[in-house]
Amino acid sequence: MKKVIILLAGILLKTISVTASEPYKPGDIASDFSLKNVNGEMVSFSQFKDAKGFIVVFCCNTCPVVKKYQQRIIDLNNQFSSKGYPVIAINSNDKNVSPGDSYEDMQKVARERGYDFPYLYDESQKIAKLYGATNTPHVYVLSKRSGKLIVEYVGAIDNNADDQTKADKKYVVNAVNALLGNEQVPVAETKAIGCGIKWKKTQE
Amino acid sequence: MRKLHQFILLAGILFSVTINSVAAQKIEYIKIPGLEKILKNPANKLFVLNFWATWCAPCVSEISGFEKAARDYDPGKVKFILVSLDFPSQIENQLIPFLKKNNITLNVDVMMDVDYNAWIDKVDPHWTGDIPATLFFNNARKSRYFHSGELTETELKKRINSLL
Numbered sequence: 001m002k003k004v005i006i007l008l009a010g011i012l013l014k015t016i017s018v019t020a021s022e023p024y025k026p027g028d029i030a031s032d033f034s035l036k037n038v039n040g041e042m043v044s045f046s047q048f049k050d051a052k053g054f055i056v057v058f059c060c061n062t063c064p065v066v067k068k069y070q071q072r073i074i075d076l077n078n079q080f081s082s083k084g085y086p087v088i089a090i091n092s093n094d095k096n097v098s099p100g101d102s103y104e105d106m107q108k109v110a111r112e113r114g115y116d117f118p119y120l121y122d123e124s125q126k127i128a129k130l131y132g133a134t135n136t137p138h139v140y141v142l143s144k145r146s147g148k149l150i151v152e153y154v155g156a157i158d159n160n161a162d163d164q165t166k167a168d169k170k171y172v173v174n175a176v177n178a179l180l181g182n183e184q185v186p187v188a189e190t191k192a193i194g195c196g197i198k199w200k201k202t203q204e
Numbered sequence: 205m206r207k208l209h210q211f212i213l214l215a216g217i218l219f220s221v222t223i224n225s226v227a228a229q230k231i232e233y234i235k236i237p238g239l240e241k242i243l244k245n246p247a248n249k250l251f252v253l254n255f256w257a258t259w260c261a262p263c264v265s266e267i268s269g270f271e272k273a274a275r276d277y278d279p280g281k282v283k284f285i286l287v288s289l290d291f292p293s294q295i296e297n298q299l300i301p302f303l304k305k306n307n308i309t310l311n312v313d314v315m316m317d318v319d320y321n322a323w324i325d326k327v328d329p330h331w332t333g334d335i336p337a338t339l340f341f342n343n344a345r346k347s348r349y350f351h352s353g354e355l356t357e358t359e360l361k362k363r364i365n366s367l368l
Contacts, residue, residue, distance in 0.1 A: 055296075069293075098357045134332040135333055160319070163293065169319070169321075189333070191325065191332060192324075192333045193324070193334075194334060194335075196352070197334075199268055
């Protein structure tokens with residue numbers, strides 16, 4: 001009997017510690033948030049009444065891999081926002097660790113590159129931590145299902161950061177197209193080389 | 205006397221060749237099979253694989269620590285390899301000049317397979333692909349440690365010493 005209790009307590013403890021820190025995986029329910037856009041307004045998923053889902057891209061101004069993908073992020077929004085899957089870009093980099101990633105710099109990049117999707121500032125880094133984003137760019141495709149936001153895909157935009165024309169696995173495009181056709185997402189999780197998110201230096 | 209002169213000359217040439225070959229840096233271009241060959245190397249030796257790129261600022265800032273640390277260990281016991289993830293289009297105009305300018309002497313293996321998802325898990329399943337990242341392993345002793353993020357020279361040596 002004692003053994004059973006210890007075992008149960010062990011399982012319970014493990015479950016608690018796992019739910020507290022695990023990054024989002026396909027099938028998980030994603031949380032909404034309220035973050036400041038480059039135009040000064042606060043943005044939440046709940047404001048997009050007609051959206052079927054979202055292409056959430058953790059990115060920034062400075063990472064060379066993000067720069068390689070900037071145009072492809074714009075293209076994703078152009079291709080899918082009218083079909084119900086707008087891009088929501090989020091910068092979670094700490095401006096002290098990465099000086100080019102301040103809110104003012106985000107406004108500048110959004111203006112210069114003509115971002116016509118929300119580019120949000122996750123200054124506290126809580127959303128990156130909640131989602132489990134580690135790299136830039138790091139994409140989460142979400143879909144609305146019975147009032148909930150389900151994580152459908154986590155990972156890279158495609159399989160060639162350097163040369164778009166050589167990318168023969170377009171993970172995000174394929175995932176969203178599958179969702180639009182009520183099909184299963186072909187590849188639900190990928191990894192890619194990228195810049196680590198620049199976390200705040202903890203005070204010692 | 206003339207023979208001695210010749211001997212000194214020859215010895216001098218040999219000596220300079222040896223010095224050069226110690227300082228000369230080896231660059232290799234690898235794909236998945238090359239990476240797997242390194243990862244499966246059965247030698248009783250601690251391999252320190254640092255994944256980096258010239259476009260990654262924290263990677264560049266930790267490299268001098270790797271260069272300095274490498275001088276303190278017997279190359280027969282600890283083998284350092286810098287695995288460059290520079291974009292293939294930037295090897296000639298960015299990576300090679302960087303190595304020359306900073307007098308990097310450690311061996312550099314340039315990973316030419318950019319289909320990252322096909323090989324990141326082979327390095328370590330916990331790696332999400334952010335760089336810098338460093339893998340320490342000695343297959344003969346079945347020891348292994350993966351570190352994601354920057355390492356100072358002191359942290360690096362501490363980790364190596366704990367695995368030797």
